[in-house]
Amino acid sequence: MRLTGRKRGLLFFFIFLLLSTVVLLVPNIGRGEYFDQKGWVITGIDSVNRQFFYAQNPNERVGGVKVLVNEIPSQVKLGTLVDIKGELQVFHTERRIVNSTVNFSAGTTTLPNSLMVNQRDFMNSILGTGAPITGNLITLWGKVLPFGQGANSGYMYVFVDDGSGVWNSTIKTPGIKVYFNPLENPNVDNFYNCMTKITGIASVEEINGGVVPVIWLRDIKRLL
Numbered sequence: 347m348r349l350t351g352r353k354r355g356l357l358f359f360f361i362f363l364l365l366s367t368v369v370l371l372v373p374n375i376g377r378g379e380y381f382d383q384k385g386w387v388i389t390g391i392d393s394v395n396r397q398f399f400y401a402q403n404p405n406e407r408v409g410g411v412k413v414l415v416n417e418i419p420s421q422v423k424l425g426t427l428v429d430i431k432g433e434l435q436v437f438h439t440e441r442r443i444v445n446s447t448v449n450f451s452a453g454t455t456t457l458p459n460s461l462m463v464n465q466r467d468f469m470n471s472i473l474g475t476g477a478p479i480t481g482n483l484i485t486l487w488g489k490v491l492p493f494g495q496g497a498n499s500g501y502m503y504v505f506v507d508d509g510s511g512v513w514n515s516t517i518k519t520p521g522i523k524v525y526f527n528p529l530e531n532p533n534v535d536n537f538y539n540c541m542t543k544i545t546g547i548a549s550v551e552e553i554n555g556g557v558v559p560v561i562w563l564r565d566i567k568r569l570l
Contacts, residue, residue: 381411381434381443387455388426389483390547390562391418393527394500400481400547400562401428404455410481412549413443419450424564427452438550438557439472440480460485460545465522466510468559472550484561485545486522487569492538494519501525503560504534506544512559523551526563534566541569 383403389410390400396418402410404427413430432446460483468486470476488508495504507521524544526534546561 379434380431382431384429385427385452386411386430387457388422388424388428389457390564391422391424393530396420400483400549401430402458402482404458407458407461408478408482409441410483410547411441411443412481413446413448415446415448422450423454425454425457426450427455438480438552439474439478440550458483461548462486463548464510465508465512465559468522468548469512471548472557472559479548480550480559482548483545483564484548485543486561487541487543488521489539489541490534490537491519491521494521495535498525500527502528502534504538506542506561523558523560524563525560526566531563531566537566537568543567543569 385404386401387404388399388401392398397416398412398414399418399422400410400412411430411434413432429449429452430443430446431448432443435442435444461479463479463484463486465486465488467476468479468484471479486506486508488506491505491507493505495502497503503523503525505519505521506524512522513520524546543566544561544563545565546563549560549562550557551560
Protein backbone atom coordinates (compact mmCIF):
# COMPACT_ATOMS: atom_id res chain seq x y z
CA MET A 347 0.00 0.00 0.00
CA ARG A 348 1.40 3.40 -0.98
CA LEU A 349 1.30 6.08 1.75
CA THR A 350 0.22 9.61 0.91
CA GLY A 351 2.41 12.52 1.98
CA ARG A 352 0.15 13.27 4.97
CA LYS A 353 0.08 9.65 6.17
CA ARG A 354 3.82 9.31 5.66
CA GLY A 355 4.38 12.43 7.73
CA LEU A 356 2.16 11.13 10.54
CA LEU A 357 3.99 7.78 10.49
CA PHE A 358 7.39 9.47 10.85
CA PHE A 359 6.02 11.64 13.68
CA PHE A 360 4.76 8.67 15.68
CA ILE A 361 8.05 6.78 15.13
CA PHE A 362 9.97 9.82 16.41
CA LEU A 363 7.63 10.13 19.40
CA LEU A 364 8.10 6.43 20.24
CA LEU A 365 11.89 6.61 20.02
CA SER A 366 11.95 9.78 22.14
CA THR A 367 9.87 8.05 24.82
CA VAL A 368 12.21 5.05 24.84
CA VAL A 369 15.24 7.30 25.29
CA LEU A 370 13.60 9.08 28.22
CA LEU A 371 12.85 5.76 29.90
CA VAL A 372 16.48 4.58 29.72
CA PRO A 373 18.00 5.87 32.99
CA ASN A 374 21.66 5.99 32.05
CA ILE A 375 21.36 8.03 28.85
CA GLY A 376 23.52 11.15 29.09
CA ARG A 377 21.64 14.41 28.57
CA GLY A 378 24.64 16.26 27.15
CA GLU A 379 23.62 19.70 28.48
CA TYR A 380 26.24 22.34 29.22
CA PHE A 381 26.83 22.99 32.93
CA ASP A 382 28.37 26.26 34.12
CA GLN A 383 28.11 27.16 37.81
CA LYS A 384 30.25 29.33 40.06
CA GLY A 385 30.79 29.17 43.82
CA TRP A 386 29.57 25.62 44.49
CA VAL A 387 30.84 23.89 47.62
CA ILE A 388 32.58 20.51 47.65
CA THR A 389 30.58 18.12 49.87
CA GLY A 390 32.38 14.86 49.11
CA ILE A 391 35.79 13.86 47.76
CA ASP A 392 37.19 10.66 46.26
CA SER A 393 39.88 10.52 48.94
CA VAL A 394 41.43 7.28 47.63
CA ASN A 395 41.93 7.92 43.91
CA ARG A 396 41.11 11.68 43.82
CA GLN A 397 39.29 11.44 40.49
CA PHE A 398 35.85 12.76 41.40
CA PHE A 399 34.10 14.97 43.90
CA TYR A 400 30.55 15.98 44.78
CA ALA A 401 29.37 19.58 44.93
CA GLN A 402 26.21 21.50 45.76
CA ASN A 403 24.99 25.06 45.65
CA PRO A 404 25.91 26.26 49.18
CA ASN A 405 22.52 27.94 49.51
CA GLU A 406 20.52 24.82 48.65
CA ARG A 407 20.17 21.28 50.06
CA VAL A 408 19.36 19.59 46.74
CA GLY A 409 20.68 19.60 43.19
CA GLY A 410 24.10 18.12 43.90
CA VAL A 411 26.39 16.81 41.15
CA LYS A 412 29.26 14.36 40.81
CA VAL A 413 32.20 15.92 38.96
CA LEU A 414 34.69 13.63 37.19
CA VAL A 415 38.23 15.03 36.93
CA ASN A 416 41.71 13.78 36.08
CA GLU A 417 43.06 14.60 39.54
CA ILE A 418 41.92 16.63 42.53
CA PRO A 419 44.75 18.86 43.86
CA SER A 420 46.04 17.70 47.24
CA GLN A 421 45.11 20.97 49.01
CA VAL A 422 41.42 20.67 48.08
CA LYS A 423 39.16 19.64 50.97
CA LEU A 424 35.52 19.57 52.01
CA GLY A 425 34.10 23.07 52.02
CA THR A 426 36.24 24.29 49.11
CA LEU A 427 34.32 26.56 46.74
CA VAL A 428 34.67 25.72 43.06
CA ASP A 429 33.64 27.02 39.65
CA ILE A 430 32.52 24.15 37.42
CA LYS A 431 32.10 23.88 33.66
CA GLY A 432 31.41 20.73 31.70
CA GLU A 433 28.92 18.39 30.12
CA LEU A 434 25.97 17.37 32.30
CA GLN A 435 24.93 13.72 32.04
CA VAL A 436 22.48 11.65 34.08
CA PHE A 437 23.33 8.15 35.29
CA HIS A 438 20.35 6.47 36.96
CA THR A 439 19.13 9.75 38.56
CA GLU A 440 22.65 10.88 39.52
CA ARG A 441 23.77 14.06 37.77
CA ARG A 442 27.38 13.83 36.60
CA ILE A 443 29.68 16.42 35.04
CA VAL A 444 32.15 15.03 32.49
CA ASN A 445 34.77 16.72 30.32
CA SER A 446 34.97 19.19 33.17
CA THR A 447 37.00 22.34 33.77
CA VAL A 448 37.21 23.25 37.45
CA ASN A 449 38.59 26.29 39.26
CA PHE A 450 39.54 25.06 42.75
CA SER A 451 40.64 28.46 44.08
CA ALA A 452 37.27 30.11 44.72
CA GLY A 453 37.61 30.10 48.55
CA THR A 454 35.95 28.03 51.28
CA THR A 455 32.64 27.95 53.14
CA THR A 456 30.62 25.78 55.52
CA LEU A 457 28.85 22.71 54.19
CA PRO A 458 25.08 22.81 53.62
CA ASN A 459 22.90 20.94 56.09
CA SER A 460 22.27 17.33 55.15
CA LEU A 461 18.89 15.96 54.13
CA MET A 462 17.33 13.65 56.74
CA VAL A 463 16.03 10.58 54.91
CA ASN A 464 15.18 6.94 55.48
CA GLN A 465 16.26 4.11 53.23
CA ARG A 466 12.81 3.74 51.69
CA ASP A 467 12.96 7.40 50.56
CA PHE A 468 16.40 6.75 49.10
CA MET A 469 15.27 3.68 47.14
CA ASN A 470 12.17 5.47 45.83
CA SER A 471 14.43 8.26 44.61
CA ILE A 472 16.54 5.76 42.65
CA LEU A 473 13.39 4.24 41.14
CA GLY A 474 12.19 7.68 40.07
CA THR A 475 9.10 7.62 42.29
CA GLY A 476 10.37 9.92 45.03
CA ALA A 477 12.09 13.25 45.54
CA PRO A 478 15.62 13.54 44.04
CA ILE A 479 18.26 12.55 46.58
CA THR A 480 21.34 11.36 44.68
CA GLY A 481 24.30 13.71 44.62
CA ASN A 482 23.27 15.37 47.88
CA LEU A 483 24.58 15.28 51.43
CA ILE A 484 22.22 13.08 53.49
CA THR A 485 21.88 11.65 56.99
CA LEU A 486 20.15 8.40 57.87
CA TRP A 487 20.08 5.89 60.70
CA GLY A 488 20.57 2.14 60.70
CA LYS A 489 22.32 -0.91 62.10
CA VAL A 490 25.73 -1.79 60.67
CA LEU A 491 25.43 -5.41 59.54
CA PRO A 492 28.20 -7.88 60.41
CA PHE A 493 28.07 -9.46 56.94
CA GLY A 494 28.24 -8.39 53.29
CA GLN A 495 31.31 -6.22 53.77
CA GLY A 496 33.96 -6.05 51.06
CA ALA A 497 36.29 -3.83 49.04
CA ASN A 498 36.14 -1.95 45.74
CA SER A 499 38.75 0.32 44.09
CA GLY A 500 40.59 0.97 47.35
CA TYR A 501 37.43 1.53 49.40
CA MET A 502 35.87 -0.76 51.96
CA TYR A 503 32.11 -1.07 52.35
CA VAL A 504 29.54 -2.29 54.84
CA PHE A 505 25.75 -2.51 54.75
CA VAL A 506 23.52 -0.41 56.99
CA ASP A 507 19.88 -1.40 57.54
CA ASP A 508 17.16 0.76 59.11
CA GLY A 509 14.48 -1.94 58.94
CA SER A 510 12.42 -0.21 56.23
CA GLY A 511 12.58 -3.25 53.95
CA VAL A 512 15.16 -2.05 51.42
CA TRP A 513 17.17 -4.89 49.90
CA ASN A 514 20.29 -4.82 47.78
CA SER A 515 18.86 -7.16 45.16
CA THR A 516 22.19 -7.65 43.42
CA ILE A 517 23.64 -9.70 46.29
CA LYS A 518 20.52 -10.38 48.39
CA THR A 519 21.60 -8.23 51.33
CA PRO A 520 19.28 -5.96 53.33
CA GLY A 521 20.10 -2.30 53.72
CA ILE A 522 22.25 0.15 51.78
CA LYS A 523 25.92 -0.14 50.86
CA VAL A 524 28.16 2.43 52.57
CA TYR A 525 31.62 3.06 51.10
CA PHE A 526 34.43 4.36 53.31
CA ASN A 527 38.14 5.02 53.10
CA PRO A 528 39.78 2.58 55.56
CA LEU A 529 42.59 5.07 56.23
CA GLU A 530 40.08 7.73 57.31
CA ASN A 531 37.64 5.39 59.08
CA PRO A 532 39.73 2.44 60.31
CA ASN A 533 37.34 1.42 63.10
CA VAL A 534 34.07 0.92 61.22
CA ASP A 535 34.11 -2.76 62.18
CA ASN A 536 33.64 -1.61 65.80
CA PHE A 537 30.11 -0.55 64.80
CA TYR A 538 28.90 -4.00 63.75
CA ASN A 539 25.38 -4.70 65.14
CA CYS A 540 25.19 -1.12 66.50
CA MET A 541 22.58 1.48 65.62
CA THR A 542 24.40 4.36 63.97
CA LYS A 543 23.88 7.77 62.45
CA ILE A 544 25.39 7.90 58.96
CA THR A 545 26.17 11.11 57.06
CA GLY A 546 27.51 11.05 53.52
CA ILE A 547 26.79 11.54 49.84
CA ALA A 548 23.83 9.73 48.29
CA SER A 549 24.92 7.97 45.13
CA VAL A 550 24.02 5.02 42.90
CA GLU A 551 25.87 2.19 41.24
CA GLU A 552 25.15 -0.43 38.62
CA ILE A 553 26.20 -3.94 39.56
CA ASN A 554 25.27 -7.41 38.29
CA GLY A 555 22.67 -5.89 36.00
CA GLY A 556 20.90 -4.05 38.82
CA VAL A 557 20.89 -0.48 40.10
CA VAL A 558 21.33 0.13 43.83
CA PRO A 559 21.71 3.14 46.13
CA VAL A 560 25.04 3.66 47.89
CA ILE A 561 26.48 6.21 50.30
CA TRP A 562 29.98 7.70 50.34
CA LEU A 563 30.63 7.99 54.07
CA ARG A 564 31.61 11.30 55.65
CA ASP A 565 30.78 10.58 59.29
CA ILE A 566 29.49 7.71 61.43
CA LYS A 567 28.31 7.93 65.03
CA ARG A 568 27.09 5.20 67.36
CA LEU A 569 23.59 5.72 68.78
CA LEU A 570 23.01 2.46 70.65
